[in-house]
Amino acid sequence: MKNNTKYLVTAALPYANNYIHIGHVAGAYLSPDIYVRYRKLKNDDVIFISGSDEHGTAIEMASIIEKITPQEIIDRYHFSNKKAFEDLGIQFDIFSRTSSDIHHKTAQEFFLNLYNKNILVKRSDKQLYSEKEKRFLADRFITGTCPVCGYEEARGDECENCGSNLSPSELINPRSKITGDIPVEKETTHYYFPLGNYQEKLSEWIFSKTDWKSNVINYCKGWFKAGLRDRAITRDLDWGVKVPVEGNDGKVIYVWFEAPIGYISMTKELFIKRNEPDKWKEYWCNKDSRLIHFIGKDNIVFHSIVFPSMLMAHGDFNLPHNIPANEFLNIGGEKFSKSRGNGILVKDIVKEFEPDVIRYTIATNFPESKDSEFTWKDLQSKNNNELAAILGNFINRTVVFAKSKFCNIIPGDKSLDNSDTEILNQFKESAASVSAFYDNFRFRDALSETMNAVRSANKYFNDSEPWKLIRDNKERCEAVIYTCLELCHSIAVLISPVLPFTADKILKILNKDKSDFNWEKIGERVLKSGTELGESLILFPQIEDSQIEKLISESTDSTAVKKTEMPENVIELEDFKKVNLKIAKVIECEKVAKSKKLFKLKLKIGDTEKQIVSGIAEFYNPEDLIGKLIVVVDNLKPSKLMGIDSHGMLLAAKTDGQLKVITVDGEINDGAVVN
Numbered sequence: 257m258k259n260n261t262k263y264l265v266t267a268a269l270p271y272a273n274n275y276i277h278i279g280h281v282a283g284a285y286l287s288p289d290i291y292v293r294y295r296k297l298k299n300d301d302v303i304f305i306s307g308s309d310e311h312g313t314a315i316e317m318a319s320i321i322e323k324i325t326p327q328e329i330i331d332r333y334h335f336s337n338k339k340a341f342e343d344l345g346i347q348f349d350i351f352s353r354t355s356s357d358i359h360h361k362t363a364q365e366f367f368l369n370l371y372n373k374n375i376l377v378k379r380s381d382k383q384l385y386s387e388k389e390k391r392f393l394a395d396r397f398i399t400g401t402c403p404v405c406g407y408e409e410a411r412g413d414e415c416e417n418c419g420s421n422l423s424p425s426e427l428i429n430p431r432s433k434i435t436g437d438i439p440v441e442k443e444t445t446h447y448y449f450p451l452g453n454y455q456e457k458l459s460e461w462i463f464s465k466t467d468w469k470s471n472v473i474n475y476c477k478g479w480f481k482a483g484l485r486d487r488a489i490t491r492d493l494d495w496g497v498k499v500p501v502e503g504n505d506g507k508v509i510y511v512w513f514e515a516p517i518g519y520i521s522m523t524k525e526l527f528i529k530r531n532e533p534d535k536w537k538e539y540w541c542n543k544d545s546r547l548i549h550f551i552g553k554d555n556i557v558f559h560s561i562v563f564p565s566m567l568m569a570h571g572d573f574n575l576p577h578n579i580p581a582n583e584f585l586n587i588g589g590e591k592f593s594k595s596r597g598n599g600i601l602v603k604d605i606v607k608e609f610e611p612d613v614i615r616y617t618i619a620t621n622f623p624e625s626k627d628s629e630f631t632w633k634d635l636q637s638k639n640n641n642e643l644a645a646i647l648g649n650f651i652n653r654t655v656v657f658a659k660s661k662f663c664n665i666i667p668g669d670k671s672l673d674n675s676d677t678e679i680l681n682q683f684k685e686s687a688a689s690v691s692a693f694y695d696n697f698r699f700r701d702a703l704s705e706t707m708n709a710v711r712s713a714n715k716y717f718n719d720s721e722p723w724k725l726i727r728d729n730k731e732r733c734e735a736v737i738y739t740c741l742e743l744c745h746s747i748a749v750l751i752s753p754v755l756p757f758t759a760d761k762i763l764k765i766l767n768k769d770k771s772d773f774n775w776e777k778i779g780e781r782v783l784k785s786g787t788e789l790g791e792s793l794i795l796f797p798q799i800e801d802s803q804i805e806k807l808i809s810e811s812t813d814s815t816a817v818k819k820t821e822m823p824e825n826v827i828e829l830e831d832f833k834k835v836n837l838k839i840a841k842v843i844e845c846e847k848v849a850k851s852k853k854l855f856k857l858k859l860k861i862g863d864t865e866k867q868i869v870s871g872i873a874e875f876y877n878p879e880d881l882i883g884k885l886i887v888v889v890d891n892l893k894p895s896k897l898m899g900i901d902s903h904g905m906l907l908a909a910k911t912d913g914q915l916k917v918i919t920v921d922g923e924i925n926d927g928a929v930v931n
């Protein structure tokens with residue numbers, strides 16, 4: 257029976273300046289694919305939307321560096337990534353791109369909707385302009401000295417050395433990254449989205465979500481605490497969606513604003529292709545439709561705060577029903593990061609292993625509530641000890657028995673008894689538990705329950721001892737093997753969200769079409785005695801040590817799996833001793849005028865007092881720090897930040913995009929030496 261609920265499932269739009277790696281897959285692509293496949297087996301009305309995010313400065317910058325057009329950059333990554341997803345069995349209903357005409361049009365309409373309602377704020381301010389290049393320089397096009405740590409090659413948006421978020425005007429000695437030209441400040445006018453106006457409504461909405469994952473809720477709390485600010489939604493750039501209001505030549509809509517509208521434009525495109533051009537509205541506007549965004553944790557703010565507030569401002573569309581964000585999948589402790597390029601690329605790994613083996617290994621390690629790890633050894637062990645030993649073994653021993661004892665024909669079902677009904681009922685119960693896990697986005701639990709069902713099938717085979725029955729009670733033996741073949745079909749359905757290619761192979765082995773291939777048929781009798789079976793085959797060939805060792809040695813060469821190895825930049829104890837670390841007590845703390853990032857702090861260190869400037873203002877209120885005991889570098893060469901003297905540096909660590917000051921455990925006197 258079909259219910260009325262519609263499911264609009266989206267996966268984060270991959271940025272088209274790099275190849276997809278398995279960290280991305282674990283974060284935002286495999287879980288929605290499993291979810292959507294499961295929904296389709298339940299006959300639910302579901303569509304699965306994603307596509308390449310193809311605008312922004314990073315792509316324009318890459319095109320300048322490679323001396324090719326932005327179009328050539330995005331074509332390269334879009335088509336390669338699209339194929340990589342297909343090879344891995346990630347089955348979108350549409351995987352489109354934000355460079356499409358329909359997306360430009362949809363994004364412009366969205367912009368105009370807010371513009372016409374006077375929601376957008378127009379504001380002039382000074383930005384860096386290159387007279388030589390005759391254009392404004394966007395943040396990534398500017399390099400200069402970091403005001404926080406003094407690194408000379410800091411980017412206009414971020415210092416890669418100390419991790420501070422920056423704006424171009426904060427850089428010391430800014431210059432154009434492309435020509436080295438020294439830019440001048442020039443007035444420019446931009447539109448802003450008043451995000452702060454939506455904070456109350458947003459927080460009310462988010463905190464009403466009792467079934468959302470805690471990582472998402474906690475992340476939002478952090479943002480609300482800091483306070484939401486107006487965000488510019490236009491910028492001076494060539495590559496992107498043009499601002500649809502006259503007098504804005506040379507300006508495009510900021511990619512953070514325009515990209516998520518891609519979910520809408522791609523849904524439109526899907527239904528245009530299906531010749532039902534208005535049907536997209538049923539998924540975006542009807543109250544019985546559920547919008548579910550699958551993302552990695554680095555995308556939480558855009559999907560839980562920014563995009564929903566845009567949708568609230570627009571008013572015509574549903575807000576997300578859920579945002580099951582994943583944490584990161586690591587390799588040997590290293591985060592898979594696009595920018596560092598140290599992941600295992602999907603286009604490479606699919607040449608080494610069957611897609612289902614990769615899917616299974618990732619799914620058993622989904623970083624659902626905390627970061628998790630991927631290793632080649634684990635992939636080998638999951639293939640050999642679980643997929644082959646449990647799943648492959650059951651299918652194989654059943655069909656081999658049928659082939660050798662019953663001429664490859666599905667045997668008779670005359671002597672069925674309670675044990676057969678029991679195991680089939682057990683499968684129905686398993687299907688119900690797996691359903692409940694999928695409904696709540698608990699994919700690891702769903703998979704482990706699925707494998708338990710396969711284990712119970714093996715147990716049924718063992719307990720029934722068909723190898724004895726074939727001598728003593730042939731008719732009963734037929735019924736057991738018949739039941740095992742039914743279980744093979746149930747298993748094919750049950751595993752298919754995670755292992756779709758294997759499910760197809762099992763159907764071929766059973767010589768069965770897809771007429772009973774749906775969730776309600778798990779634990780039901782669907783096969784006919786007397787039907788000839790197909791060819792048997794080994795579903796999961798063993799993965800040999802030699803193959804794994806080769807991959808491990810390659811990845812240590814290129815991708816830094818360095819768990820116990822020496823770090824590259826080893827220092828002597830002597831070097832460390834040059835740094836005077838001391839405990840300091842914060843006695844005063846205030847914001848530096850005209851700076852978003854900087855605090856001026858007065859510290860008491862034993863019987864001396866000193867002033868330092870620190871780039872932590874976005875993450876603390878001044879009063880949070882006063883009275884705290886912190887750790888400072890006491891002998892750092894003095895410097896000036898925004899014209900203010902700084903005589904040291906406090907220690908802080910970055911976690912989930914937030915800087916946290918290092919504090920101390922228990923009572924320690926200020927002035928105490930740290931070593």
Ligand SMILES: [Zn+2]
Binds near residue numbers: 419
């Ligand atoms: Zn820095």
